Amino acid sequence: MIMIDALKYGFANYFNFSGKTGRSTFWYWILATVLISILLQITDFFIVAPGLGVPTEGVGASQPLTWLYSLVILIPTIAMGIRRLRDAGKPGWLILLGLIPLVGTLVLIYFFVQPSEGSE
Structure with a gap:
């Protein structure tokens, strides 16, 4: 997936909080x-x-x-983060860790870089 595809995917799933988002799609979205x-x-x-x-x-x-x-981009970024957490095998509500200054952000980054669940 390239950056343009990640942007299209993010906006196409604007309010979609279910499902999963792969690591490359998530990070291309963040970069874009x-x-x-x-x-x-x-x-x-x-x-x-x-x-x-x-x-x-x-x-x-x-x-x-x-x-x-x-x-x-606020809502699609939150939705993308929730789907990425699910893809990494974590519950989506952990996105609320982002409300904790610095420590919460660092913990979320750690979860976001984890490989997809089921891929070894």
Whole structure:
């Protein structure tokens, strides 16, 4: 699977919290969303914020494209994480570990890199 296929898969299964997602699909999704976010941040910083007349740094800084994109990918990213946990043989509710600062994120990354259940 390539990055474009992972993006299509993620958006095609926007509210699908059942089933499983393979390791490569999950990590391509993460890579694609991070790269798109970086491009949107650059666009916000150099084009959108100056065009709107808002500061690009400090307290009143604005990044409207980045915030909008983050909201759009929030649900499919959670769904993809739940399906990836299931694929690794873990219960989907462990996605809530992400609410614990740093430690929860590190534990989730450990679970996400585990091989699929049943593949040896």
